[in-house]
Amino acid sequence: MSNREMSPETATTESSRPDRRPPRAGMVALVAALIAVVFTWATSFLTPVIVTQTAARGDYQNVFMFPAIAWGVIIVLELVAVVAGIMGLRTPNCRARSGAALALGATGILGFLLKFGAYLLSAGLP
Numbered sequence: 001m002s003n004r005e006m007s008p009e010t011a012t013t014e015s016s017r018p019d020r021r022p023p024r025a026g027m028v029a030l031v032a033a034l035i036a037v038v039f040t041w042a043t044s045f046l047t048p049v050i051v052t053q054t055a056a057r058g059d060y061q062n063v064f065m066f067p068a069i070a071w072g073v074i075i076v077l078e079l080v081a082v083v084a085g086i087m088g089l090r091t092p093n094c095r096a097r098s099g100a101a102l103a104l105g106a107t108g109i110l111g112f113l114l115k116f117g118a119y120l121l122s123a124g125l126p
Contacts, residue, residue: 047066
């Protein structure tokens with residue numbers, strides 16, 4: 001029998017096997033979400049210190065360089081967590097990890113948008 005021809009018995013046994021692929025999407029999503037949470041905490045605590053030190057040196061051009069780069073990295077990690085979490089929810093394995101990562105990523109993005117909106121409102125921009 002050639003590779004293209006299969007008997008009905010082998011076709012049913014091969015298709016009835018459970019999916020044994022490792023659930024990578026859920027794990028990638030959870031790791032990205034946890035790293036984003038840790039970076040968010042670090043950025044929240046380090047930003048006032050770095051801004052104060054930069055302003056004390058008189059370097060006003062680079063005052064907000066650290067927060068801009070840090071929040072860019074955080075948003076990318078949260079988007080990875082959301083996308084990988086959605087992909088992980090479609091697989092039958094590890095839906096809890098994918099759901100947790102999706103929740104962490106979505107709340108992180110929502111928190112960033114609210115924080116950014118508060119900055120715009122406090123600066124007097126529309």
